[in-house]
Amino acid sequence: MAKAIDLHSHYVGADAVARIRDEGEQHGVTVVKGDGPPRLDVGGRITGLPLIPGLTDTELRQNWLEVAGVDVQLVAGWMDLAGYHLPLEDGRWLAEVQNDAIAALVATAPDRYVAAAAVPLQDPEAAAKELDRAVTQLGHRAVQIGARVEETGLDDPALDPFWTAVEQRDVLVVIHPAELSVPDRHRRLFLHILTGNPAETTHAAAAIMLGGVLDRFPRLRFLLVHGGGYLPYQLGRLTMGVVAAPPPVRSRSARTPREHLASFYFDTVLHDDTALRYLADVVGTDHVVLGSDYPFPMRDDSPLATAERAIRDSATISSTASGLLGGVLLLRAELAERSMNTSERSLRSEP
DSSP states (O other): OOOOEEOOBBOOOHHHHHHHHHHGGGGTEEEEOOSSSOEEEETTEEOSSOOOHHHHOHHHHHHHHHHHTOSEEEEBOOGGGOOTTSOHHHHHHHHHHHHHHHHHHHHHOTTTEEEEEOOOTTSHHHHHHHHHHHHHTTOOOEEEEOSSBTTBOTTOGGGHHHHHHHHHHTOEEEEOOOOOSOOHHHHTTTHIIIIIHHHHHHHHHHHHHHTTHHHHOTTOOEEESGGGTTGGGSHHHHHHHHHHSOGGGSOOOSSOHHHHGGGEEEESTTSOHHHHHHHHHHHOGGGEEBOOOBTSTTOOSOHHHHHHHHTOOHHHHHHHHHHHTTTHHHHHHHHHHHHHHHHHHHHHHOO
């Protein structure tokens, strides 16, 4: 039976919160107490939501996985804690705190969790070093980044040292919009989440397609959350822009946006079966993976049921997700089986 693998979830961890309480002030990151759960202040920016229980409570997460029918979950940090506006040393510390906490969670159930790294992308060289540490020392199998680095787009050549490291380590890049400084006119109706997040994802993917990133780094693989934002619906517009845009701002890629689709994968968090079926028609079922967005309010509590209802090809979706994680699930299953066999042999040999 195919495994249900959720590639879109978030985690902070009680141990990470404890380190922020103990060490965070010297790095510009503090816990802000008030009515109800606390929020975090990251370099003068207050997190959009408080530390809701699902972010830190591992028992709640485990129970949710059981009810949702999810076998394996890729666990990433909270993008409100990206800290790209922090000084480098503080941003590096914050990424390390999150990566260590996620690694500790994975160690408690390596057959259930896989880790995605956080990196201080305000300094691409430092981001490459932290990615290397997370992959080689902690065992992370993906990296999560924002849709932009403050006002710098993901196509900026300054990010090339980071893309080089990603290709060398062969890890999936999860692009997830971060709640940065947004105007009140967006916040007043939750529009920064409802429409702003999909727009940020669309802009990031389009910049990668048109900005020549994949021409320089053709082995990169990206996961676009929230069904890819508006990208699948606007591929024709992007393609038209390749020839219609004025020469100074025309695409710098030798390939069309549609040709770049092979490098992108899309999760199922669309909350609409018709939209999800359209997504699968446009990009192919083999480029769609389960996502939940756990534990945030906009999550899908039944991602497996959503995919089966709209797409009805759970085997392909599972195979795609497993491949994006580099076969780590198969390796862990083999190790678990060997451990069980060793234990059984030991029991049989006991007098």
